[in-house]
Amino acid sequence: MNVAATRPAFPFTALVGQAPLQRALLLAAIDPAIGGVLVSGPRGTAKSTAARALAALLPDGAFVTLPLGASEEKLIGTLDLEAALRESAVRFAPGLLARAHEGVLYVDEVNLLPDALVDALLDVAASGVNTVERDGVSHTHEARFVLVGTMNPEEGELRPQLLDRFGLMVELDNRYDTAERQRIVKARLAFDANPQAFCVAHEAAQHELAARIAAARTALESLAWSDAVHERAAQLCVEAAVDGMRADLVMLRAARALAALDGAARIAPGHVDQVADVVLAHRRRALPDRSSAGRDHAPPPPSQQRHGETQEENQQSESNSDWGELPPEPVAAKAVKGVIPLPAKKR
CATH class of the missing domain: 1.10.8.80 (Magnesium chelatase subunit I, C-Terminal domain)
Structure with a gap:
């Protein structure tokens, strides 16, 4: 028997010191079209524990993990073209996106995945629909899931284009409050000692939260x-x-x-x-300098004023210049009439 498969998930309501992460995950669970949650933080900050705990609150309870070495076919699924030609029907082999439908798709170290894979993943997370196409044959299926991606900033960042496509982001830090660390460790030790008894103690709170999620949806x-x-x-x-x-x-x-x-x-x-x-x-992003807001015609700094002019003279000369005047550009030299050329040097 697979012990890992029968072991219950740590209760979502028993998480300690993770209120911002819990709220973000709940919002994404209520409306998966938000686009998933990116969780950034060092190792050992309960990122995967929180994701598994959320899956246990959902009706289907599916928790699917995308491994780092996964191919695009493993993620989106594949089409059997031979069967399509032989039987005139599309035979579709579901991928991880189909398995995660109505559950949680967890991507650890998402910043280390190929950009193309992350791009496809985020497309489906936002739309709730996965389309597989191959040689003119296509298959579409629903794929509504809560996308949870995690990353350790020390191992690299996501490109800004991909970062923006994650709906929400939570940044976790190491805990340096001794009392809070004790509460976290005590809860974990109690769960590890007797998972079933620990879950029973939080069963009422879990049912109440699951009902709130369903009602909110x-x-x-x-x-x-x-x-x-x-x-x-x-x-x-x-x-x-x-x-x-x-x-x-x-x-x-x-x-x-x-x-x-x-x-x-x-x-x-x-x-x-x-x-x-x-x-x-x-x-x-970095905010613009508010000191210059509303001053579209503010004078240039001294370093940009013309040599020998005061600020008032410089403003006057700027106002007299042509609007939209372009800077000078080099052009090809042409012969000018009336200019006597220099005699050629004797060889």
């Missing part, structure tokens, strides 16, 4: 975004100087998922504020 479509919510999301994204519009979309979806989880009757700007950190953690 049902209520999701009944919640609408008001203009005030849209405005707050846009304001936060502008302040973070994000690229593109994906941050706005993810922030609104995450705020709606949080409102549904809380059992709220409507989405409020406060929900946007609560999810902003995990939405912007990997998208926030």
